[in-house]
């Protein structure tokens with residue numbers, strides 16, 4: 001079986017071809033702020049990202065001949081984990097999603113390419129997987145209920161991989177998983193369910209290459225009513241143009257962490273502060289799990305940065321053992337999910 005996998009992230013697009021479980025071709029690109037900022041809306045990046053994908057396939061002489069195409073899932077309504085067919089309702093919801101994020105494009109591009117191939121299009125464990133415990137939903141304002149929006153696919157895939165490396169089941173473990181990428185989410189995984197996690201899109205948790213993270217609410221309200229920013233601009237400060245992009249004008253952590261390591265300011269000061277906010281969110285999830293944590297797993301692109309990991313370690317290493325699993329397991333996880341459905345080993349869920 002030949003599976004084509006599409007994974008648009010906030011700062012990158014990754015694609016891969018799998019022959020059964022074997023990755024036979026994988027490529028991707030980091031999209032610089034200078035290119036992404038030319039689009040008014042993230043949905044306007046559809047052609048840009050699709051053309052990038054089609055060109056890479058053509059350059060590699062790969063025919064559009066797949067048994068399934070699977071794309072990373074976007075901001076649908078809250079749902080349980082699993083594999084979903086991309087249907088008309090899902091396409092409508094992605095095209096009209098309240099929130100903007102590149103992952104909304106994954107299933108849409110998958111559907112277009114699948115149509116050309118005459119094969120099914122799927123998505124799996126989208127960012128809206130919601131397993132929050134009741135206490136984690138309430139805020140002090142009854143009209144504001146917390147939402148579960150996070151790197152569900154990678155967090156669960158990495159946690160399963162770690163559990164199986166110990167010969168254990170994910171469902172039997174108590175883990176904290178910190179996905180450190182363009183956006184960041186840090187989840188409390190209690191026996192296979194993510195009972196609490198920062199909303200990676202909406203101003204919760206650490207600040208990151210392009211997210212503002214938790215903000216002082218009163219000062220945010222002042223900014224909203226200052227007349228200095230439109231609603232769209234404020235939302236972009238929170239997600240898209242906040243964090244390192246706002247402070248340093250770049251989302252490229254490879255360059256930024258090198259400069260921080262060399263002690264160059266303002267890079268060092270800003271990266272050190274970002275790491276401090278990551279540590280605080282890990283601490284919060286540790287408390288959410290009553291301190292009964294078997295490991296803290298660091299994953300995502302930034303877990304490749306020795307500077308960040310070495311800076312983070314002393315802030316959290318007294319809590320639980322730290323496991324560094326850099327990058328992500330999203331591509332393999334998407335491919336295995338599609339294969340599971342094609343082989344009849346996994347149920348195919350219908351999005352309603």
Ligand SMILES: Nc1ncnc2c1ncn2[C@@H]1O[C@H](COP(=O)(O)OP(=O)(O)O)[C@@H](O)[C@H]1O
Nearest residue numbers: 009011012181182252253254300301302304305
């Ligand atoms: N080797 C590396 N060292 C430091 N940062 C890295 C490295 N590789 C990737 N990154 C950074 O990780 C971030 C992207 O992480 P990733 O998990 O791919 O997230 P996304 O899906 O949000 O694009 C970018 O800021 C990128 O610069």
Ligand SMILES: CCCC(=O)OP(=O)(O)O
Nearest residue numbers: 009010127181182183200
């Ligand atoms: C929308 C939650 C997932 C997320 O933040 O992804 P990126 O890190 O790719 O922006």
